[in-house]
Amino acid sequence: MPKIIVDGQTLEVSQGENVLQACLNAGLDLPYFCWHPAMGSIGSCRQCALVQYQNEHDTHGRLIMGCMTAVTDGARFSMDTSNAVEFRKAVIESLMLNHPHDCPVCAEGGECHLQDMTVMVKHRDRRYTGKKNTHRNQYLGPLIHHEMNRCITCYRCERFYQNYAGGTDLGAQASRDRLYFGRQTDGVLESEFSGNLVEVCPTGVFTDKPFLADYSRKWDLQSAPSICGGCGVGCNIAPGERYGRLKRVHNRYNHEVNGYFICDRGRFGNAYVNSQKRLNYPGLQMPDGRFKAIDHQAALSRAAHWMKNKRVVGIGSPRASIESNYVLQTWLGAKQFCAGFSEREGALTCGIVEILQATRAINPSIKQMESADAVLVLGEDLTNSAPRVALALRQAVRNKSIAMAEQIGIPEWQDAAVRNLAQDALSPLIIVSSAATRLDDIASHVHTLAPNDIANFGDVLIEHLRGNISEDVDIINIADCLMTAKSPLIISGVSLLERGILDSAAGLAETLYDHNPHTMLSLCAPEANSIGAAMLSHTDNLSLAQITERASDIDVLVVLENDLTRRLDPTSMQQLIASGTTIIALDILENETLNHATLALPAASFAESQGTLINMEGRAQRFFPAFKPAHERQPSWQWLLHLAALDGHGELSKIIHFDEIVHACAQQHSPLARLTEVAPDHSFRRHGQKIPRQTPRYSGRTAMSADLSVHEPQQPKDLETPLAFSMEGVNQNQPAALKSFVWSPGWNSNQAIQKFQAETQKPSVGVSSGIRLLISSGKGIPHTSTDRTAFAQSNGWQLIPIQCLHGSEELSAYTDEIAELAGDPFVALTESCALELQVAAGDGVILSSNNVNLSLAVKIVARMAKNCIGFSAGYTQTLSLSAGSHVQLQRDPNWRPFKPLVIASDRRPNAQLRHNRHG
């Protein structure tokens, strides 16, 4: 390892890194702005200046930028020499010329990198006496607030938005000291990752708009390590709470999964925790259909009464934790339990688990996907179904440019130089899908096929790779890309509800593996704990169909965090309701299933409870409560433990604590044996103390509830986790799974994360990035090419589900901002289809089949498989539509877009929004 000398101190550094990284890694406080660990260097802010000396006799040296200088063995630098100190001070003074000093009213205040750096260089007195430049701010949609006057022109927003995330509608405009970062005109930001601007911006130009409307300082937030439940990727997040409300969600660094970035659903969609539709008390349905709030004891005794000597069946949920599902299944027994999948989802998710348990290919982490140098995506629009994976692929296609740069000695972190060298040269990304995807812009090959044909396409490719040479030029080209790659990656998933696609993907990975043991196979699961629910499932389990068909044989049905209208077709749902079965439903928010329950039990959300989720790669990760559940809400596993105890279940009635569930589950399910290692149990202490959830400067604790009582309440006790609902404790060197918030002396912003990393962009110290529970036996998957019927021409359009970042996911859709962005449920058509139907974007169509008649908006997409149309999947209005079925379409002359008078999320009249959407 090379060594460099900084102010006489010898640092061991990594080959190829830059001096700024080396200094930060050594724990030195070298200020910076434009450099970002995930985005590299451009050298624009000039803040990380040091003096470099030629040798030990050189006393003068020359000023260099740390971020633009590669480390070389024996190189000598000084941070402390007056030349460097004065220059860094001058840079801050310049940056502050036009900065409005509005910290007291700025949402960034208290976690502002600019504040930190200004204090770090000890800039105080302002010499500039001129007027400050001002700018007009833009309306950027319901998620991001724009305050351009605060800009210090570090270019990070543009570089993240365009270069990292592939957005096109935000960038640098104008020049000199009039530089402007924004859109060409006001309007909703188009990128699915726009929320990261909040964290990427070193000051308060881009701030979290919903947070701004319900604001607290970072130091006043109580946070806990958590996992996003928005999709199957399992990004690590840090929810922050005050006054019993989830105030905001920040990214929580996990080297293997989300790194520094999350998607907008993860950041903004979790606000359903504060929804008016949350359940506060157990509710008993009265004969008139209304619910009466009853207390916890009454609810439990009522339930016990119903269950006594009766047949009780449980339905689990792929969005509930392992622990909740485990308790329900253990209580009622595998034969009286259903994992909670719909038939099609269940088969597909279990299919994923089977494949990943057998494949010889590598099942990569999200980080590993970034190393792929050829990617084949089968049947997924990843940006909408597994957004963080799509962001990883945007980095993977850059591997070609990084390799080109390496050849002429340009290090990867020289971001601008690498991009200038490679221009638009990208590693191959092959997308085979039924409709346009949001990665099409970086794809080398795009194929549009009906779901069936995607599987067939995969099979032809497999046959070609096995020597049955195809004459199709595309197949030959694609095969070539995959065969010549060092680390090819095959990605697929369940969005199209087509098992054949999964088999094809697995077969391809197996075939490629014969040539290249670095082949990767990744399969996207739809929900936060789909894989966990599938791993817990048992062959004896009931299916939802079995339950609905024989509903009248069931006395009591316990439904765990599962809106069955999303899993069952309307007829089956009706059948279930009509059967007269007593339904006990536990859930977080009001939904159709709850409306038909006899007893509704209020479940705690992810932000108020703990549990384990298993993500698409089979990684188990624990989320912890940021605050105590209010009212009579309880974690589902706790409700279920009470019910099981009342039902006289011997084993479960002995369990009191969460950790005991984890232990029992780990013992009984051998694939889950390492569940106990996912995060430290409640007994974990650092220097004899718990880990605080509140920052050292948490304020107002004695006054927060003074409106109710002037006596300071005792801080809530947390018997279930190693975390404390308090600022007391030791927030040092704990495992990453227990890091509630990042803060370090002098580093109040999220940039403080580097103080907890051994090296920037490397795992956090004492890292536990979750535990991989899905381990492949490596025995491989025999592929038999099934002769699938090609898409049969039939009378009508085949329905293709279109996943939407905003709108398709159940819980996030309860958030005002997400609902607004989701817009009307739609039918997706190509331009030519629309012409045929004589409709245009903004019109409506009537979609009809045997039992459905829906009026939906028209959305024009760039490509769509022949004779297919898309529909917005997961919207409540389109739940009755079944993927793959055939429908008729005709123009709806009476259709009008849904227009609320006031946009709640934005407190603006709707006219503005309409103007921006259509104008």
Place this chain on the structure above:
Amino acid sequence: MEKVLTRNIGTHTSPVDLKAYEANDGYRGLRKALTQLSPQDCQSMVKNSNLRGRGGAGFPTGIKWSFVPQGDARTPGHTYLVCNADEMEPGAFKDRLLMEYDPHQLIEGMLLSAYSIGADIAYIFIRGEYAVAIRRLRDAIAECYANGYLGKHILNSQFSLELHVHPSAGRYICGEETALINALEGKRANPRAKPPFPQVSGLWGRPTIVNNVETLCNIPHIIDRGPEWFNTLGVGEDSGTKLFGVSGRVNNPGCWELPMGTPIRDIIENHAGGMKSGFQLKGFLPGGGSTDFLVADHLDLAMDYNVIGAAGSRMGTGTLIILDDRTCPVGMVLNLIQFFAQESCGFCTPCRDGLPWTRHVLESLESGAGQPEDLETLAYQVKYIGAIGNTHCALAPGAMEPLQSAMKYFYDDFEQHITTAQCPYRLGRGA
């Protein structure tokens, strides 16, 4: 003295066309190179000629060319030659003359340079306001395509070249070669960090040479008549001839081709006709708006890169701007700083925010609102913005050169602005 670069200029009222250019030994160098010389031979000739870049930095052209990867180091793809014709330096007007009146000389220079470095595509990146030059270059290029001087198999050789004229959208910073490349790619005209240098990764990421108009115009003569001849042209250390210009209160402002190393006094007094009556020379910028002031003591220096460099300035473009005794040096520096602050690309902090700050201080001095500490601030700015390496490119250090030298030579003037709380020159102006 023999006219070299301007031999076709002044004899015609319109530019020389292909026929007239050929008649005056035009394209003889090209024919010689394509029939007798290898690209390596041409490169050696240019190296031996000691030709230094005429755009301002004075970097030896032959050495610049030698950084283009050759042989095995060469990766498949295009190599580009770009002519920097974005002449926007305040006080500079030499390239305009060459392009408007002798476009074929530039084209021949580009053909030979492209041949030497193995380029197959070339661009003339020209200042958008040079409408006449753009038209004349395009006409000349059309003539060349029609007569086999451009396109495939030039003069039936193996050498091919496509040549395009690209009018700039107009920023001073486009004269910085990497900003020029970004602008040519359709990107923001921000300079690039070096290394990698354009010779290795330039336009579209490919090896690229960017040379100034005047530099390229020298090449046909070097190839045609040999480096030894070229070396004899200079009267001082440097080789060749140079277009020198003078602006300011002189009797005969203009632009002349003179040997390298011509004494400054000769240029100002003989060619520019000396100072206008009633005006004394107070100082001058030897090479355009981004060079340090020199004063009357320096008049006997030779216009050679190293000589002017040793005196604390730069020869730059060789176009002198004269400061007379009735013009306020603070006002002149302010005028220049205004220009540079306006033309900053806004990429790096010291330039983007430091120059407007400097402008603000100078404005308060000029308006009589200056405070004693302003002079400290200006000295601080010079140190902070002016050092090469402190900023992303050389624009900001260049912008600071007139200021730092004005504070050295005309410090009294700065002080007077503060002590009298007004610009002392403004009084005399009405008289």
